[in-house]
Amino acid sequence: MGLDRAPEESPETERAAADNRAAFDRTGLRPGRSVRPGPPDTTVKILDRPWAAPIALGPAAGRTDRPALLRAADAAGLPVVHPLARHDLAHREPPAAGSAALLLPLGSRDGAGPPRPVPGFLPADWAEVERLCATSALPVLVAGIRTASDAARALEAGAGGLVTDSLAALPELAAAVDGHRPLLLGGGVRTGADVLVSLASGADAVLVRRPVLDALLADGETDGEAGVAEVLATLVRELEQAMAFTGTASVAEARPESLRIGHRPPPARPRPGPDAVYPLRKAELHPSLSDPVLDTMTFLNEVTHRFPDAISFAPGRPYDGFFDTEQIFTYLRGYLDHLRAEGATEQDIRTALYQYGPTAGQIREIVADSLRKDEDIDVPPESIVITVGAQEAMLLVVRALTAGPEDALLVASPCYVGITGVARLLGVPVTAVEEREDGFSCADLEAAILRERARGRRPRALYVIPDHSNPSGTTIDLPTRRALLEAAERHGILLIEDSPYRRVSPGTPLPTLKSLDRSRRVVHLGSFAKTVFPGARVGFAVADQQVVDEEGRTGLLAGELAKIKSMVTVNTSSLSQAVVAGALLAGDGRLSVLNAEPAAYYGDALRTTLRALDARLPEARRTALGVRWNEPTGGFFLTVQVPFRADNAALARSAQEFGVIWTPMNYFYPQGGGHQALRLSTSYLTTADIEEGTERLARFIEAQAPAS
Known part of the structure; x- marks a missing residue:
């Protein structure tokens, strides 16, 4: 298949690409060490879409509506940017299917500064830019941005993003844009190291042009898809290698400090005027917010x-067919009747429903009774904390157990994203203990514990869903459960047992880890989201571990969790607790009966x-x-x-x-x-x-x- 003629490049664009190449060649990378384990994360979210890497296919790659190119980009999880040329508007042709954005070049400038058209492209002025940004179904990337004033005009015009062909201009433009719109470098990129240099200099992503064009030209016998796919895979692989070398754990963490030469920091922000409004910089927010696990x-x-x-x-989530709106009121009345039977006055009942209530929860006795009857977990009510779903319980437990940067959390992998999300938000290192095809192995757990200690870390706990886990659906057999308890005691770690699916499964479940626990090594997490209804947002943590302070005074871990909760959610909704308690009372404390x-x-x-x-x-x-x-x-x-x-x-x-x-x-x-x-x-x-x-x-x- 013959190659379509690529759009002409202006002399200025060609010179900028050559200048960029010279700058890339002068710039080295400094070695560093990531604070997080695992391979670097190249994923990003730009233009409200996730990309596998901060790389887009630019218009100099030949016609960007070529099926081979689009297929290769789609397979790689990378976007294609479609150039908006004269004929596109003249014939009112839609953009290429699969395009992520439209590219609108401003053209080159004469001595007076106004744009001169690039051959083949729309001769856009700022009024035209504003009109197209307002009417386009796709985001419009305005190319040819070289100064802070250009950037400001583009933002005012409603640009979805900005493209500069100057690596040297990136720091100034990044300061001007200040994270309000994505900023891309559009010339001279050849390697994954070039991509990282661009990111460290202020770009959010790059447009790759010449390498893809070369791949299409070289593939004379086929449509070029294989060649383009190989180029993209190589770029992403080289980017991963450059990130690993510099200790850059994620794209959002690319920093100027990783560059040896050729970088100048962004200028200081201008002093704000009385009506100036400046957006927050994403780079100045917590790094977990740029972690793909949250997206x-x-x-x-x-x-x-x-x-x-x-x-x-x-x-x-549970099937809606089992929810009866009127049942909520039946459960609520059942709980009120229970309070009256226990001797509560009408004022006591009003307080129980309308006030904040105790931080640790006001239905702990009812939950403790249910755990004894259904799960053979016999713990005092004061060892239970009622939480806003099991998700809050995870946050409280991980926060309480990790005292310093050397503390680490082990997770059975694959694992529920909620626990890894909590760890990222709290800055706690996560170490995966991979499940085998035949199930979880205690030998693998012990090996992971020893590796972590050899690295100077202190494993504090293992998070695991023993019954019908999310996501894999696997269940840990009884011998392995007993072996887990023995390993936890031998190595001095806790087991965080999550149990959301036991009472929505047919048959008699295996004993919980907590019911088998004789040395208080298990923190048991539960939720009524699947068994009563998700909207209540009521969960709990059983934390009966003793805590001893420096004066020798003892308490329960549950009390420490309640202290943290008082600074997070204050208390769990009293009304939600009342409805859940009514449901438990209706089943005589047995979720197994309620959920048959x-x-x-x-x-x-x-x-x-x-x-x-x-x-x-x-x-x-x-x-x-x-x-x-x-x-x-x-x-x-x-x-x-x-x-x-x-x-x-x-x-x-x-x-x-x-x-x-x-x-x-x-x-x-x-x-x-x-x-x-x-x-x-x-x-x-x-x-x-x-x-x-x-x-x-x-x-x-x-x-x-x-x-x-």
């Missing part, structure tokens, strides 16, 4: 919103999904494809291994072309992994949805899998 669910929600007719195996019907429903949904998968992809066919899945006996989730990269790009294709949504498993691996697996949630779907959804999923897998 994973956002992307999933965006996909769900964009494709409302797709069948979604993504949401891990939902548990049977969820079990049927899981079995229906497994049968449907087996029918759509019989054993011989899935063996040929390299597809397999596990078979949980309860909970909401199962894992499907596939022979291709199951990332955001694959998810978008699955939703758009096949009408089925799932969750990439790589979301759940804190130190990388799970790239060829997806999570299915079965809890929220009807039988008809499951049958149709698995049919669509099988067709997607067949289409996505390599030819066999």
Whole structure:
């Protein structure tokens, strides 16, 4: 296939690219060490979209609507920027499908300063820029920005982002833009090290042009997709290597200090006038806010919103059919009757419902009774803290247990993103203990503990979901549970046991770690989100560990958690606690009785999904494809291994072309992994949805899998 003629570059643009190359060649990188374990994270979110790396394909890569180029970019999780040329407006042609933004060059300037048109491009002035920014369905990147005044004019005109062709101008422009819009460098980038130099100099991303054009030119016998894919993969790999060398853990952490020469810091901010408004710099906020783990669910929600007719195996939430609005009032009245029977006055009841209530919770006795009856967990009420969902319980426990930078949290991996999110927000290092195909291994846990101590760290606890875990659906067997308790005691760590799926699963569950705990090594977390209803936002932590202060006085860890909670949420909603207590009282304290019907429903949904998968992809066919899945006996989730990269790009294709949504498993691996697996949630779907959804999923897998 012949190569379409690329847009002409102005002499100024060509000179700027040459200047950039000279500057890149003069600039070295300083070695450094990351404070976080694991490989560097290249992902970013720009123009309200996640990118696999801060790299976009620019217009000098030939026609950016070439199918081969678009396919290669989509597979790499990178965006394509479409140039807005004269013929686009003259013929009112839509932008290329797959474009992330439109590029509007201002053109070169004469001695007087006004823009002169670049051949083939729209001769844009500022009025035209403002009109196009206001009418375009895609963000408009204004190119040709070289001064702070240019940047200010572009922001006033409504530009979605700014592109400069001058590496030297980046610090000044970054200070002028101040994080209000993305700033891209558009010339001279050839290597991953160039990308990192650009980021450290103030860019949010780069436009790659010449390397992609060279790949298309070199691939004379095919359409060029393979060559472009290789160029993009090499750039991302080199960027990872440069980040690892400099100790840059994530793109947001790229700093000028990583550069040896060739950098000048951004000028000081101008003194604000009386009416000046300056945005906050993202770089000055907590670094966890730039961590992709906090954006994973956002992307999933965006996909769900964009494709409302797709069948979604993504949401891990209870089925709405079991919720009866009037039941809330029945539960509430039941709790009020309970208070009266206990001798509470009407004033006591008003206080219990309308006031803040005790920080540790006002239904601890009822929860303790339920735990004794249902879980054989016999603890005093004062060892329980009622929390705003189990998520707050995780935050309280991790904050209490980690006293300094040497303290680390171990997690069974893959793991629930809520616990890794808490650790990132608190700045606590996370060490993954990978599950094997045959389950969790205590030998792997002990090896991880020893490695952490050899590195000068102090492992404080292991977070684990023993029953029907989120995301994998696996359950830890009884011998391993006992071995975990022995290992925790031997190595002096705690076990943080999360238990949201026990009472929404059919059959008799295995004993909890806490019920087997004889040396107070387990902090047990629970939630009523799945068993009563999510909107109540009521969870709890059982923390009966003794805490001794310097004077020898003893208390319970629960009391320390309550102190932290008093500075976070003050208390859990009294009204929500009342409704949950009423539900527990209605079942005589037994969630197993209260949830018998939902548990049977969820079990049927899981079995229906497994049968449907087996029918759509019989054993011989899935063996040929390299597809397999596990078979949980309860909970909401199962894992499907596939022979291709199951990332955001694959998810978008699955939703758009096949009408089925799932969750990439790589979301759940804190130190990388799970790239060829997806999570299915079965809890929220009807039988008809499951049958149709698995049919669509099988067709997607067949289409996505390599030819066999």
